[in-house]
Every structure is written in C-alpha cells, then in structure tokens.
Amino acid sequence: MSTTRVDVNVPRFNQAMVALLVGIAFVLQWWPLVAATAVVLGATRFGGPRWGAFTRAYGRLIRPLLAGPIETEPADPPRFAQLLGFLFLTGSSVLLLAGFSVAGWLIALGVFALGLLAATTQICVGCIIFQRVTG
C-alpha cells in the first residue's frame, strides 16, 4: 500500500461527476456517455491525475475557490473505488452496446447510486471494501 495522500475533495468531485454523467446518460438513454465516463475513470486510474479530466477540472475550477488548509486522505481507497467504477461502467457499456439494455442500465444505475452516495455523504463503498480487504 502506498503512502500517497489526496485532497479529500478530489474523490468527492470525481464521484459527483460520475453520478451526474451516468444520470444524464440514463435519462437520455445515451450509452456513449457511460462509455466516456468509464474512459475518464480508466485514464485517471491507470494514467494518473494528469490524465484525469475530472481531477483537472477540480484543480482549475473548484480548488481556487477553497480557502484554508487542504484536508487529505490516503489515496489508495478512492483509487480502488475508481477502479471498481471503471470496471462496472465498462461492463455496463459493453452490455448496452451488445443490446442488453436492462442489465447495462441496472449496472450503470448502481454506479450512479454509489457515486451519488459517496459525493453527498462521503460514504464510499469501494473505499470500505478496500479497507476491509486490506485491513
């Protein structure tokens, strides 16, 4: 496990964006938006924050508005949650592309619910799974 830490608002912003985009995709029934969200999560997870569109947006738009010291948390749990989000949204995209709409949207809605929950209550189920597994 690494000792890298991350601004606590970065995972929250990422989760909010995931919930927002997947929610919009569901309402419009536009699966490419689910796939695009998966790509962003995958790029951030495997390429690092430099490739993270949500992370960069937070750094440019939100962070300058916040005053005071930055509260941090260990980076590994949210990174694991991000990996789960990537895998589930990729699976959802494949199912939707293959015509299994109900299954695809059910998975996407699950990611939407967990993203919304994490963004609004800081209860990150992927992080809890990571801590249970490693801890």
Place this chain on the structure above:
Amino acid sequence: MELQLVRLLILALVGGGAWLGVAIWQRRRGPAMLPLPAGVTLFTGPGCRLCGPVADAIRRAGVEPRLAEIGSLDLPGPPIRSLPVAVVVDGTGAVIMRRVGRAALEDATAIAERSMALEA
C-alpha cells in the same frame, strides 16, 4: 419527453433509495463506540494536517480537548476515514455533538461552547 420524466423519477428513486438505505444502516443500534469521558475528545492520527489547527481552535475557545490517537483504538464498524473527529460527550456517555474534518475546524467554537454548557 414523458419517458425522460419517468427516467428522472427512476433516478430520484434510486438515489433516494441509496440515501435511505444508508440512513437506516447508520442509525442501526449497536455497541457504543467507546466509553468516552464527558467533555471534548479529538480523534487524531498520522498525517492529519487539520488536527493541530482544530485542537488549537478549541483551546482558544476555552476548552482543553482530550486527544485520542485513532490508530490505538479498536473501533467497531467501518473505520473512520477522515480526521480529525471532534466529539462532545455528556455526563451519561452519550455523544451529543460530532464534527468531522473541516467541519470540526469551522465549528470549533460551537464545540467548545457545547462542552462548557455541559459543565455549567
């Protein structure tokens, strides 16, 4: 258009259901977190940048917080991820105020006032 409204409703139900599920889970009855003494206890830990400022802010407000290292405690349930956690405990051992992270810094005065009101 109608279908989109139905989907919006489904989204609201899914999101609200997740919230409700967590609310019920969080309020489930269980063992008390710790037999905490009355007053303000501040949970700290390694790498907690806000812990010092929160402790100082509470002291400035007139109360000496009791510091507890989070790593040395055997807590039931999911681990506390964000530090510091400031709790105000009354004479019966019940937690009557709890603030986590930046909220603990922003509400340091309120935390101290709540603790002083208990003593009065």
